[in-house]
Amino acid sequence: MKKVYHLLAALSLAYSSMALAIEPVKPESVGLSSMRLDRLSQVIDQHIAQKKIAGAVTLVARKGKIAYLQPSGLADIDKPMQADTIFRIVSMTKPLTSTAIMLLYEQGKLLPSDPVAKYIPEFQNQKVLEMNPEDSEFPYKLVPVKRDVTIHDLLTHTSGLLYLASTGWFPNDKREQVVRFYREAGITDGFCRPDETIGDMVKRLAKLPLYAQPGEEWEYGLSADVLGYLVEVVSDMKFDQFVQTQIFDPLKMQDSHFYIPENKISRLSADWNSDWKGSLERVTGPLIDGDLALCPNDAYATSGKYLSGGASVLSTAYDYYRFAQMLLNKGELDGVRLLSRKTVELMTATNHIGEHDATLLHSHGWKFGLGFAIQEDRSHNVDSGDIGIFEWAGYYSTRFSVNPKEQTITIFLSQTSPFGAHFGLWDKITALSTSAIAD
Amino acid sequence: MKSTHKFISLIVVLFSANSFATGPRVAPSLFVADTNIMYAQEYSPFISSSSEQQGLLFELINGVLKAEDIPGTVNILPTKSMVQYYFSQEIPLAIIVHDFGQMKADNSKAMFIPVLDLDKYYYAYQTGEAKALDWAGKLSHLKGKTYGANKGEDVSAYKQAGINIKYARTPALVKQLQQGKIDFIGMPEATLNDLSKQQSPEQAPLFIKMMPKAGNMLMGIIFNKNHTEGQLAAEKFKLGLKKLISSGQYQSILRKHLGANIVTDELIKRI
Numbered sequence: 001m002k003k004v005y006h007l008l009a010a011l012s013l014a015y016s017s018m019a020l021a022i023e024p025v026k027p028e029s030v031g032l033s034s035m036r037l038d039r040l041s042q043v044i045d046q047h048i049a050q051k052k053i054a055g056a057v058t059l060v061a062r063k064g065k066i067a068y069l070q071p072s073g074l075a076d077i078d079k080p081m082q083a084d085t086i087f088r089i090v091s092m093t094k095p096l097t098s099t100a101i102m103l104l105y106e107q108g109k110l111l112p113s114d115p116v117a118k119y120i121p122e123f124q125n126q127k128v129l130e131m132n133p134e135d136s137e138f139p140y141k142l143v144p145v146k147r148d149v150t151i152h153d154l155l156t157h158t159s160g161l162l163y164l165a166s167t168g169w170f171p172n173d174k175r176e177q178v179v180r181f182y183r184e185a186g187i188t189d190g191f192c193r194p195d196e197t198i199g200d201m202v203k204r205l206a207k208l209p210l211y212a213q214p215g216e217e218w219e220y221g222l223s224a225d226v227l228g229y230l231v232e233v234v235s236d237m238k239f240d241q242f243v244q245t246q247i248f249d250p251l252k253m254q255d256s257h258f259y260i261p262e263n264k265i266s267r268l269s270a271d272w273n274s275d276w277k278g279s280l281e282r283v284t285g286p287l288i289d290g291d292l293a294l295c296p297n298d299a300y301a302t303s304g305k306y307l308s309g310g311a312s313v314l315s316t317a318y319d320y321y322r323f324a325q326m327l328l329n330k331g332e333l334d335g336v337r338l339l340s341r342k343t344v345e346l347m348t349a350t351n352h353i354g355e356h357d358a359t360l361l362h363s364h365g366w367k368f369g370l371g372f373a374i375q376e377d378r379s380h381n382v383d384s385g386d387i388g389i390f391e392w393a394g395y396y397s398t399r400f401s402v403n404p405k406e407q408t409i410t411i412f413l414s415q416t417s418p419f420g421a422h423f424g425l426w427d428k429i430t431a432l433s434t435s436a437i438a439d
Numbered sequence: 440m441k442s443t444h445k446f447i448s449l450i451v452v453l454f455s456a457n458s459f460a461t462g463p464r465v466a467p468s469l470f471v472a473d474t475n476i477m478y479a480q481e482y483s484p485f486i487s488s489s490s491e492q493q494g495l496l497f498e499l500i501n502g503v504l505k506a507e508d509i510p511g512t513v514n515i516l517p518t519k520s521m522v523q524y525y526f527s528q529e530i531p532l533a534i535i536v537h538d539f540g541q542m543k544a545d546n547s548k549a550m551f552i553p554v555l556d557l558d559k560y561y562y563a564y565q566t567g568e569a570k571a572l573d574w575a576g577k578l579s580h581l582k583g584k585t586y587g588a589n590k591g592e593d594v595s596a597y598k599q600a601g602i603n604i605k606y607a608r609t610p611a612l613v614k615q616l617q618q619g620k621i622d623f624i625g626m627p628e629a630t631l632n633d634l635s636k637q638q639s640p641e642q643a644p645l646f647i648k649m650m651p652k653a654g655n656m657l658m659g660i661i662f663n664k665n666h667t668e669g670q671l672a673a674e675k676f677k678l679g680l681k682k683l684i685s686s687g688q689y690q691s692i693l694r695k696h697l698g699a700n701i702v703t704d705e706l707i708k709r710i
Contacts, residue, residue, distance in 0.1 A: 125514075138528055184590040185517035186608040195614060195638075203488070204481075204517040 022083060022318055024069050030062040031439030037068045040432045047425060048073040051280040053397070054272045055081035056414040057317040060433045063407045064325065068433075069317065076270040077282060084318065086255055086268045087413040088299045090191065090311045090394035092320065094224040095327075096247060097309035098155055098371025100231045100239075102343050103246050109234050112155060112370070115148035116226065119233045122206035123149055128160060129181075129209035131174045140177050142209050149214045151230065154223040155370040156352045160210030162221040163189050165292040169360070174211065179291060181208045190225055190308035191395060192286065192295035197305050198239065202229040218356035218368060228309020239307040250336045251326055253319040258312045259303050268314065269415045271296035271396055276421040287417055294417060296396065311395075317411050324402050324409045327390075348390050348404070350376040361393055361423075384431040391430075397422045401430050406437055475511040475668065477660075478522045479535035482609065484633040484696060485555075485658060486537055488515040495629070495696040496658050499554050500535060502688060507679035509672045519591050532666050539657040541592055547664070550673040554659040554680065555693075556709035557627040558652045564616045565645040572623055576651050578602060584622040587612035610634050617642065625653050629697055655709075 027034045040058055047053050055073025059066060071081040104110050110119070117123035126149065127142035153159040164179050164187065185204045188194055194201070202225065211219055228239045235242050240258040248256050260268055271283040287294040298304075299314055306312070322333060327348070331339035339347075347370040358368035365380030366373045372392040375385055391401035397414040399422075410433040412426060479486045485496035492498040493515070504511060511532050516522055519542070526534050526544055536542045539551060563572040574580045578600035585603040588594050589612075594604050605621050612624045613634045624631075628648070635643040662673035683689045690703040 141528060142524065181518055181521065184520055184608075186611055196610075207514075207516050208518070208521070 022066060022069055024067050025065040027060075027062075027067040027436070028438070030065050030067050032060065032062050032067045032436045033438035036432070036436035036438065040068065040429060040436075041070055041072065043425075043428055043432060044070070044072045051278045052274055052276050052421075053414050053416045053425075054280055054282075055085075055269070056412060057081060057083060057085055057087075058413075058429065059317040059321050059409070059411040060436065061321055061325065061409040062437075064329070066318075066321065068436075074270075075267075079270075081269070082267070084255060084267060084316050085413075086260065086264060086314050086316055087398055087415055088269075088271070088296060088394070088396050089313055089315045089320065089398050089413070090396055091224075092315075092392055092394045092398055092400060093308065093313040094310055095371040095392055096243060096313060096323065097224045097227050097231070098347065099247055099323075099339065100243055100309075101151065101155065101227050102339055102347060102370065104231065104234050106340060106343055110151060110230075112150065112152035114151050116151060116154065116159075116206075116230065117148050119230055120202065120206060120226070122203045126206065127209045128213050129174060129178050129211065131177070140174070145210065146213050147215070149210070151227070152352070152370075153214045154227050154230070156218070156368050157220050157223050157358070158215050158218055158353055158356070159221070159223045159226070160212040160214055160217065160219060161205065161223050161226065162211045162219060165189055165191075165290075166219075166221065167291045168289065178209055178211045183291075187222070188293065189222070190306070190311040192293050193298040193301065193304050193306045193308075193312070195305060198225060198229045198307050198309070199232065201306075202226050218353050218358055220358075220360045222310060224310035225308050228307060231309070239309060240312075243313075247323070247338065248319075250338055251319075251322045251333055253315065253322055256313060256315040256319045258307050258314075259301055260299065260314055262302050265300060265302070268299060271415045271417060273418075274416050274421065280416075283417065289418075294395065296415070296417075317413050320400060320411055320413075321409060324400055324411065328402050328404060328407065328409060347371060348374060348388070350374050350388075361391075383427050384434040393426065395419050397426075399426045399429070401433075403434070406434070408433065408437065410434075475532045477511050477513045477533045477535060478525045478531055479513055479515050480519050480522045480537065481515050481517055482537040482630070483637075484629055485627075486515060486535060495692065496535065496537060496555055498692050498696075499683070499689060500660055502692065503676055503679035503683055506682065507675040509675055509679075511672075519589070523591075526661070526663065530666050531663055532669060532672060533660050533662045535660050537656065537658050539659060539661075540654075541589075542661070544661055550662040550664060550669065552659050552662070552673060552676055552680065553657055553710040556655055556657050556706065557629070559625055559627055559654045559656045560631075561623045561625045561649040561653045562616065562631055563623050563647045563649055564619070565647060566617075566619060572647075572649055574649055581623065585620075587615055587621040587624040610638070614638060616646075623649065627656055657710075659710075 027037055044056055055075055058070045060068035069083050071083050073081050075081045075085045126145045128145055129140050130143055131140050149159045162178055164182050167175055167179050185208055187205050231242050232239050272280050273283050274280045283296050326333040326338055327344055330341040330344045331337055349369060350367045353368050357364045358366045358373045361373055363381045365377050365382050367376045372390045375387055375389040385403055386405040388405055389401060389403045393399040397416045399412050401410045410430055412429045481488060485494045487494035522534050523543060525531050578596055582601035585605055586597050588604050588606050590606050597604060615621045616624050631646060635646055663669040684707055693701055693703050
């Protein structure tokens with residue numbers, strides 16, 4: 001027993017010495033209450049004690065300063081969570097991809113209104129799948145698109161492209177039929193890393209029927225993966241290289257990667273499977289549930305071909321804070337201007353998807369900008385925050401939220417499946433960080 | 440002269456870029472002709488959207504179409520079921536097929552013209568119990584093994600022989616064979632060579648051809664009798680194919696893709 005204790009103590013010491021040297025400011029200095037922020041720790045510790053999650057890193061920043069950076073629980077078996085633990089941020093990759101597109105927009109290389117086919121010819125003459133009446137001889141028909149898919153459609157998830165996993169979220173015959181084509185064509189959601197390039201996948205995807213006419217439905221799907229390939233075509237650089245040199249390097253996001261460097265593998269958090277009732281197991285293989293295929297262990301690969309604009313990035317709470325702070329600052333961080341103020345205003349405008357609501361992560365009252373959901377009104381079931389808050393999340397339970405009005409950023413990074421169980425915890429975290437505002 | 444100058448200025452102002460800026464955007468797809476369309480399924484190296492001549496079968500067919508002045512646009516699709524959809528539910532001029540035996544086409548409207556007939560072999564991988572896969576021409580010898588099939592492939596004979604089936608796209612099947620997830624796959628030698636070289640050239644020699652041959656793959660074009668130009672195009676194509684062969688162009692295309700040692704006369708006899 002003594003030996004185990006010594007081992008744990010040594011491990012803890014070793015890891016804390018490696019941990020990130022970020023010294024949060026006193027919360028009161030940025031108008032936050034220390035006591036109220038402690039409630040965040042209590043809620044997260046409670047979830048860890050109840051074995052709902054193994055661990056998390058939570059960050060709250062206000063007025064450009066980090067006021068709360070709390071690692072809790074375990075990153076892996078016998079490995080305590082650290083402030084610089086690396087996470088699979090999955091769909092929180094999407095805002096980075098949108099930013100890459102908007103950098104090219106600012107360089108005059110593309111316009112959101114451009115048809116995607118201008119750059120990827122396979123998107124010409126696309127078809128949309130429509131179901132025939134039930135008594136028809138053939139179940140569906142393919143009709144021409146009324147207009148071409150644009151880059152704006154991809155940025156706002158109104159392209160008509162699906163995720164295969166959506167057959168589990170919103171099952172219907174039409175979706176099932178489109179996904180049947182996806183399966184046959186070897187399309188994947190990108191949560192596992194196939195042994196092919198993103199261009200190979202996107203070119204096949206473009207030839208398959210769309211689920212809806214471009215611009216006519218909000219449908220969360222593979223649009224960001226297409227944007228990642230679009231970055232390659234327009235910039236003539238590999239997508240990861242572009243993001244590294246144009247986003248990660250200028251923002252000093254030193255621990256953000258598409259494939260983890262060998263010397264950082266020990267900092268990557270494990271993924272855990274939780275039944276949310278006290279049974280928590282470290283995931284050792286792929287998680288397959290119908291059309292949903294997750295391969296958390298693919299994140300240990302140090303190299304590979306697949307660069308998903310919707311799912312591939314690994315990052316830390318601090319790195320993602322730097323990205324979010326750049327957006328909150330309307331495009332600038334530490335004297336480096338990445339995007340113009342007008343571009344960030346365009347990305348965070350609430351009128352991109354018309355009458356549709358972005359209801360995957362939230363309820364009604366949320367719209368989708370160019371890369372994230374944005375709170376539009378308070379007439380619906382909204383728990384916290386303000387109109388104009390923008391946020392998104394990732395499949396292994398990661399979430400970020402930026403409140404421009406109050407100048408706050410909240411980031412919660414965990415690695416726990418399944419995704420659906422976490423909504424309540426995330427909502428509490430954003431509610432608690434909001435209610436810590438004390439000025 | 441002055442009035443002419445004014446008129447030109449007026450025209451320039453009226454039709455300047457700004458005057459169009461708020462007008463409707465016209466999508467390129469509005470200008471693409473939709474008649475005489477043909478569909479094909481991607482199947483490397485015979486039909487390939489990534490290669491310059493779009494594959495061996497495509498080059499042979501395109502050679503005839505051009506020579507006989509049969510207008511048409513070929514759309515290469517990633518799935519067989521989409522090709523089948525278009526043939527059964529719409530009126531394309533033709534579809535190009537890489538395995539006629541596996542294509543469900545309504546005979547009442549299909550006019551099939553064979554263009555190429557190649558041997559099909561089963562392949563195992565050296566780490567996957569190669570010796571145990573001595574099939575001697577009988578599927579029953581492979582009972583309990585796992586065969587890698589394409590979605591939509593007729594696998595009834597394999598199931599009847601007690602063989603397990605795993606489905607994937609052909610490139611993925613080759614990888615799964617290497618990973619030991621399946622025991623054998625079936626395809627023409629050219630396909631195996633192409634995919635194994637693309638994926639891991641150093642491991643290409645580790646694929647083992649299982650003798651005797653598993654069958655053949657009859658490739659060609661199916662014209663649509665319901666298309667107004669289908670019948671005529673089919674007749675022209677038949678003649679054109681004969682001319683391509685008699686001119687020696689057919690043989691040289693085969694040699695270019697399959698190697699100088701290919702016995703072209705033997706293959707020509709089979710179509």
